[in-house]
Amino acid sequence: MIARGRLDIRFAELFWAAMYSIGSTCGLKKERPNFSEGQLPCLSVRTGLHLVLEALNLQPGDEILVADVNIPDIFAIIASYHLKIVPLPIDKNTLGLSAGQIEAAITTKTKLLLITHLFGAIMDTEPLLDIAKLHHLIVIEDCAQAYDGVYEGNFRSDVAMFSFGLIKTNTALSGAILYIRNEELLAAVKILNNRLPLQNGGRYFKKILTAALINMLTARWPFTIAYWLCKQLGKDFDAFITGFTRSFPGRDLMRKIKYRPCYANLCMLRRKLSNFNRSHIHKRRILTTQLLEDVDSRNIIGNANLWHSHWVIPILVANPSLLIDKLRENGFDATSKASSLVKMGFSDFLSESSNELTLQNLVYLPMDVEMGKNKVKQLNQLLLGNLLNE
Structure with missing residues (x-):
């Protein structure tokens, strides 16, 4: 069976991560890795958002305009500051926000706009920033x-946050990079970040071992055996897989994110940033084009987006469980649970003719750039046959 995805890290890179970790434990640290001007490494995007909100010192009841789809932790962090979340719908075709809807949502209490780029797609932020800057809003991407x-984010944005967590593109197993273009805000966030305790090196080493295990498990035959065993034992295969990849499982989120990256984590962040090979993005674009050839554009999430790296491949279907079962029968691990995204409440802007992105009918196709041509063709034909029959 072809796995739903592979970690974007090679065994050779995991070896380097282990060497950094062991060297640090043995007291063999070199100088702290250097990052470019304006780049701030932190433990996670969650940590970064917490630090930025802390530095901004907004008042309880102030409003933040947010894309209404994100991971639950992002909404929880905003709520922890007693800020009012104003959700905005995302267009399923462009994966963008509407400048008109942003302008209509702004009140005297609105202080910040949080733009969320989903699934590897980068939305057009220019019209959004025109409105935000006109109303003197802080903008975070x-x-x-x-x-x-x-x-690296729109240069008119105040902050852009990039994750290098376990399942992300160019993963360093943990960590994030913030681009902060407001010098005063950057200085304040740095001070707050430096006050945080260091991440436990042993916890990072555990991530290295977990990544090595996942790399072995997601190879063709081990993955097939794992799927078969789960089925025989009556276990939830999706729960089994996602159990390996959660960044901050359990409760007490705010306590868990208030750390700085350990030395080994910083070294891997620096290494991955310096050695990123963009050919991987090119291969993902080619694979997505081939898998979705002749598929109706109405089934393709983000079909009108012009800047897409295809971190995942979501499609919209009438009966997700039926398609997933069919694809798994043929050796393709499609799933409706490849993401921890949630949709917040109901938008005031929804209409019957809306192109608003919803999550309940999405299926995520396998993303494996090493998939052979015959398998790509087979999956494409399965999609065409099953989607046409809906």
């Missing part, structure tokens, strides 16, 4: 799913 080695 959540680019956790959108790293491509080129985009």
Whole structure:
């Protein structure tokens, strides 16, 4: 069976991560890795958002305009500051926000706009920033799913946050990079970050071992055996897989994110940033084009987006469980649970003709750039046959 995805890290890179970790434990640290001007490494995007909100010192009841789809932790962090979340719908075709809807949502209490780039797609931010800057809003871009080695956020944004967590593009197993273009804000966030205790090196070493295990498990035959065993034992295969990849499982989120990256984590962040090979993005684009050839554009999430790195491949279907079962029967691990995204409440802007992104009918196709041509063709034909029959 072809796995739903592979970690974007090679065994050779895991070896280097282990060497950094062991060297640090043995007291063989060299100088702290250097990062470019304006780049701030931190433990996670969650940590970065917490630090930025702490530095901004907004008042309880102030409003933040947010894309209404994100991971639950992002909404929880905002709520922990007693800020009012104003959700905005995402267009399923462009994966963008509407400048008109942003302008209509702004009140005297609105202080910040949080733009979320989903699935590897980067939305057009220019019209959004025109409105935001006209109303003197702070603008943060959540680019956790959108790293491509080129985009560093719109230079008019105040903050852009990129994740290098376990399942992300160019993973360093943990960590994030913040681009903060407001010098005063950057200085304040640095002070707050430096006050945090260091991440436990043993915890990072455990991530190295977990990544090595996942790399072995997601090879063709081990993955097939794992799927068969789960089925025989009546276990939830999706729960089994996602159990390996959660960044901050359990409760007490705010306590868990308040750390700085350990030395080994910083070394891997620096190494991955310096050695990123953009050919991987090119291969993902080719694979996505081939898998979705002749598929109706109405089934393709983000079909009108012009800057897409295809971190995942979501499609919209009438009966997700039926398609997933069919694909798994044929050796393709499609899933409706490849992401921890949630949709917040109901938008005031929804209409019957809306192109608003929803999550309940999405299926995520396998993303494996090493998939052979015959397998790519087979999956494409399965999609065409099953989607046409819906």
